[in-house]
Amino acid sequence: MTDMTDILILGGGPAGLTAALYAARAGKSVIVCEKEGFGGQITQAHQVDNLPGLPGISGLELGDKLCSQAMDAGVQTAFCEVVGIHHHIDGTFYVETDDGPMNARTVIFAGGAKPRMLGVAREEDLIGSGISYCALCDGAFFQNQDVAVIGGGNTAFSDALVLAGICRSVTIVHRRDSFRAEEAVVQAVKNTPNIKLMTPYTVSELVGEEQVEGIVLNDGTTVPVQAVFVALGRVPDCSLIETLVDLDEAGYVIASESCMTKTPGLFVAGDCRQKTIRQLTTAMADGTVAAMAACEFLK
Numbered sequence: 001m002t003d004m005t006d007i008l009i010l011g012g013g014p015a016g017l018t019a020a021l022y023a024a025r026a027g028k029s030v031i032v033c034e035k036e037g038f039g040g041q042i043t044q045a046h047q048v049d050n051l052p053g054l055p056g057i058s059g060l061e062l063g064d065k066l067c068s069q070a071m072d073a074g075v076q077t078a079f080c081e082v083v084g085i086h087h088h089i090d091g092t093f094y095v096e097t098d099d100g101p102m103n104a105r106t107v108i109f110a111g112g113a114k115p116r117m118l119g120v121a122r123e124e125d126l127i128g129s130g131i132s133y134c135a136l137c138d139g140a141f142f143q144n145q146d147v148a149v150i151g152g153g154n155t156a157f158s159d160a161l162v163l164a165g166i167c168r169s170v171t172i173v174h175r176r177d178s179f180r181a182e183e184a185v186v187q188a189v190k191n192t193p194n195i196k197l198m199t200p201y202t203v204s205e206l207v208g209e210e211q212v213e214g215i216v217l218n219d220g221t222t223v224p225v226q227a228v229f230v231a232l233g234r235v236p237d238c239s240l241i242e243t244l245v246d247l248d249e250a251g252y253v254i255a256s257e258s259c260m261t262k263t264p265g266l267f268v269a270g271d272c273r274q275k276t277i278r279q280l281t282t283a284m285a286d287g288t289v290a291a292m293a294a295c296e297f298l299k
């Protein structure tokens, strides 16, 4: 496929598919390249309860709806991995994929970010069955139950405080005796009666076949819990465009309010962009802004 596309979107998650919908409805030719599965990370969510207007929708159904709505609007989808993005001297982009090259006038990079995994056996199998990377999203499913949070940074401690208001008990497991979390948050955690700190420990095993029933720590102690919230940070992979954009210390793309990067015609949207809240609503908002900015750029 070597024709010139108006807007090529890397990533078929909520940001990329929202951008695609807006761009196609604005009359542009749009291709979305997705390497794993259209819908992005939300397809791992058992149920989504904080997307306004669609309470209780499953992550899979949401992913399907986002994709089919974009396709109905005229978006072309390509199930392929983007492996290279080059900016020509004439301002266009040459995009290499594992299914051949593509040319585009503009590119929206919406490759997302992945939570850093705990790294224990069967972790992936139990995602949605007690393993979660988002306390804000999934905490409410474990009302009055016992849960664990793994990590020692601000996210882990804030997650523990959120969960302490919902769950019967929260056990924070951290591999060191000191914490990266701010002192005020650490104190708030220490003052919360249903939060217990276990340090310095690591998780060596998950208990439970179909559903998490507990964790085994490195000293052999079993802690019975119904959910494990992994809060070890997130990892964006923006290496494909690292020479075309500015990245912050954590590897997220720095972009303007219009989601434009320092390379004219290259936009960024969703979880891979530097920002404070990474949720569906913010990914979709970025997709909208990036698509409209790309349309404006094409003028």
Ligand SMILES: Cc1cc2nc3c(=O)[nH]c(=O)nc-3n(C[C@H](O)[C@H](O)[C@H](O)COP(=O)(O)OP(=O)(O)OC[C@H]3O[C@@H](n4cnc5c(N)ncnc54)[C@H](O)[C@@H]3O)c2cc1C
Residues within 6 Å of the ligand: 010, 011, 012, 013, 014, 015, 016, 033, 034, 035, 036, 037, 038, 039, 040, 041, 042, 044, 045, 046, 047, 048, 049, 050, 051, 080, 081, 082, 083, 110, 111, 112, 113, 114, 132, 133, 134, 137, 138, 269, 270, 271, 272, 278, 279, 280, 281, 283
């Ligand atoms: C289990 C779970 C539950 C969640 N629950 C909620 C919730 O209830 N509410 C909420 O608001 N948020 C929730 N989130 C967060 C939400 O899913 C993300 O904020 C959102 O998906 C970000 O969208 P995105 O499009 O930026 O990135 P992603 O969804 O990560 O999509 C990026 C896509 O890009 C693709 N990609 C990456 N690199 C390439 C490449 N080189 N070539 C081709 N394709 C590529 C990836 O395969 C992926 O599909 C949850 C996340 C998880 C993991």
